[in-house]
Amino acid sequence: MNAASAIDVKQLGKVGVLFGGRSAEREVSLMSGAGVLAALQSQGVDAHGFDTGERSLAELAAEKFDRVFIALHGRFGEDGSLQGALEQLGIPYTGSGVMACSVGMDKVYTKMIWLMHKLPTPQYAVLDDASDLAQVAGQLGLPLIVKPPHEGSSIGITTVHEVSAFQGAYDIAAGLDDSVLAEQFITGREFTVAILGQGATARALPPIEIVAPQGNYDYQNKYFTDVTQYFCPPQLDAAIIAEMERIALAAYRALGCEGWGRVDVLMRNADSALFLLEVNTSPGMTGHSLVPMAARAVGISYEDLCLEIVASARLKINKGQH
Template identity: 50%
Template sequence: MTTKESLKQKYGKVAVLFGGDSAEREVSLNSGNAVLNALQAVGCDAYKFDPAEQPLAELVTQGFDRAFIVLHGRGGEDGTIQGALTFMNIPYTGSDVLGSALGMDKVRCKQLFQACDLPTADYKVLFSHEDYSDQLPDMLSALGGTVMVKPALEGSSIGMNKVTNLDEFISALALAFQYDHRVLVERFVEGKEFTVSILNDQALPSISMVTPRTFYDYEAKYQADTTQYHCPSGLSESEEERLAKLATRAFSVVGASGWGRVDFMQDAQGQYYLLEVNTVPGMTQKSLVPMAAKQRGLDFQTLCLAVLDTSFVSGV
């Protein structure tokens, strides 16, 4: 039996789910095409499936055996597609319904981190139906004078802004509430940003990101050529181990599994603060998970197969 025949026998017919209709559609298209090309290149019987263009029921009628989820944002990363696939008895990559839903929700993540004594920056949760006009100055002061304003259920830094004064605060909230009725207002941690990728529930080498922009926003992630990535990140062996343990603990606490990414800030005193958990991170050849996997000795095709292997333990 050839390698291609063995892969087709092992995985069956694979639907690579990407695109979708979330605010992160463009990023998902880039990630999905990269994954699809990699799987086809090694001989997997893999096909594009865009839920924005095809009814999910066609996964059954077309005879797909499993799904590789590369849908970023709402509908793909929040437990929705995971629930549908579970109902259709189609195995899928990555976290289950609960882990996906909690990982996507920045507010729930913060609450879980706090409950489990994991380090995370102080924060407030605001709701669109309430009037906070009189409270904003004191809130900004109580959170250190500089905050990040984030929609609770968006990724890729969409709708996020760094705020240093009242006018910026008001504008940032107005934008964030366009994306979600809940907004996270988080004390800004001045320092270095790190990310730790998770594969088969094990931490890969950390990456540090440096950008001349105000923060590591959408443009810094996907458009700018001035963002610097360091992998290895420059941490000592003991610090690398410390960060890896914190990442895997946070990943487990929110119920995530299989593969993903955990993001951190480190302040001037060396304290790490958890930002968020990503259960379907970017998967272009230039994304962070492939970068960390390469440092571990895994090329992109091998990484894609390793992620596909998580579909055997997706609980379906």
């Protein structure tokens, strides 16, 4: 019996599905929200859509939702700011709390915490206007990856193959963020591990291998084409799959994530070494999204996945309050 079959939908009350928002990932969030809303309604949940990009917090409070499913991606939805507002309003919500979301949204702080926990992640440098790009290229080696540390869905990411292209890549990322992250390029295979639950009871779903055309898993190939291939479970030794799930769970727990999330992992071709890339605390729920794909591999339907996630909604910082 899966967890969703034990859920009494009437006990969920009036559910808001928060989507849209104001980030660069608004278009994806609209698709995620539409899918979640339809799935919950099909299961008899009293669910209502709410676009946080077009409606105010005052309107959100006036809706008197008993809980909300956060189907927002990127800033103002996945970065802890909305989670803090929901804590203030006393509305239980899905996914991680304020701290885990804000740290998980910042790829630099995420790396710092993972390294403190002795978890593997590519070497990196944080850049600003005064950075010596040639020196950074020498330190990290070429090619390298340049990205804005607070964006998702591969927005603003450039692979730099020669020093002469570094400045242009920096400018693209700097146009989207206050700082820029340069990261060692790992030649290898790309995977993602979906996770449900929290703490010691969190569980990893089977990893998915992502094979994009020319290795370019960009915004377009993530959401709007059918040329990217996905393999779940991937063709890997059982021991490597087990280690991938172990480090993904450790990465999720190190940041204090809960409810659900997704951890992206690279496996280096040269020696099969694993490297953590980033965590998504509010993953996509579109027709191309990876958490529903991993859930299907273990017999959890999209509808049941949505039910399990929304049933886990709670306030995170109300302990001891009266």
